[in-house]
Amino acid sequence: MSLAETHRRATSVPNDLDAFWLPFTPNRAFKRAPRIVVGAKDMHYFTADGRAVLDGAAGMWCCNAGHNRAPIVAAIQQQAAELDYAPPFQFAHPKAFELASRLVALAPGDLAHVFFCNSGSEAVDTALKIALAYHNVRGQASRTRLIGRERGYHGVGFGGISVGGIVYNRKHFGSLLAGVDHLPQTYNREQQAFTKGEPEWGAHLADELERLVALHDASTIAAVIVEPMSGSGGVLPAPKGYLQRLRAICDKHSILLIFDEVITGFGRLGYAFAAERYGVVPDMITFAKGATNGAAPMGGVLVRKGIYDAFMQGPEHVIELFHGYTYSAHPLACAAGLATLDVYRDDGVFERAKAIEPVWADAVMGLKSEPGVLDIRTVGIVAGIDLAPRPDAPGKRGYDTLAAAFNDHDLMMRITGDTLALTPPLIISETQIAELVDKVRDVIRAVN
Ligand SMILES: Cc1ncc(COP(=O)(O)O)c(C=O)c1O
16 A cells, blocks of 8 residues: 555545634635645655645755654654653753754854754744844943844744845734844846856845944944845845855954854755855854754754853853743754754765755756746755746736645645745655656646
């Protein structure tokens, strides 16, 4: 019996969809034609009616080593039986230390400490709070301003949406955090269309930080936060030299630089962290998603030694940072994280992503002349495909594509408006890359 068949027999579809309010989903459209998965293995999801759906999204940029990997499943099961929960304030359990050490070993430079939380949004808000508190404990309390970037996505906490730059995530939620400013986004279709990897044009946009410094004065600026590649904003790789320039300007003005690596971490761009790909050591890295291969909620912030040390002053019985979550370093998440790092190492997942990047880029660029395709961008094992919006309804073509892919072509992918985002598990074979691209071609033609 196939895996898909096993799932079809073992599971049933719920008959009342009303109570659950789905996040970031048009609920009424979804509930009229739901897309429900009941199982997964490696490169596929399975539906209750026995279909195997090719995962072109690694769930949601999470499952870099593919689904339901046996060592990760076993680690979670064993941990649940051994130690279900341990309080993270004033107490701890061994795997929290072990995982922190393993993560630090993967990180570049002197990113020597980890603060754990449960999601990317929490990781971002944690990093922003650490930045503010860091300047405070060093006697530079005037450094309160936070700088994000247009089209940036940093989760949904108030800190994250304030530094984020996606209008729909901001416009309904009041005045947000005070004292935030934004760098310009880095995409320019005229200059960059159909680029594989980092575009040549755009490094100069980092100099806009100098303009913000001139406007606000460095003494008021705490930190800059950017994604090394904007994912949810539409798959926008950093222009060549841009991140290096941002690092230099931050150094010049003692502004902290935070890389939000919630999707670029753990192999997506061919390295443990994108920071390594670009040869830049940020002051903090936020991570989540791939940290546990998506198998348990976990996020965190990698912090440079000097920042941690600045807090380790004063009487030893006093808490240094008044921040944390009930589920920080949850035992199940730590067990999942440790097993995940083993799988990444043993299977050479990051190295493989790096090796197949050219194959991936060439295959996806093959969609260039399909109807309505305005641009394609690739970097690491990621691709963004801009489709021409329907004149009367921006976002509708994107939504139709997502639905048709799942319903008619056995393909899961993500969309941002009319941009398709392809981000499969990094274990994808060359045959599966070809299969995925064929499916996307069929869908694009079908919804034209
Ligand atoms: C760059 C980035 N930061 C933060 C987040 C938020 O993560 P979460 O949904 O786990 O809160 C995301 C989610 O996609 C992300 O892409």
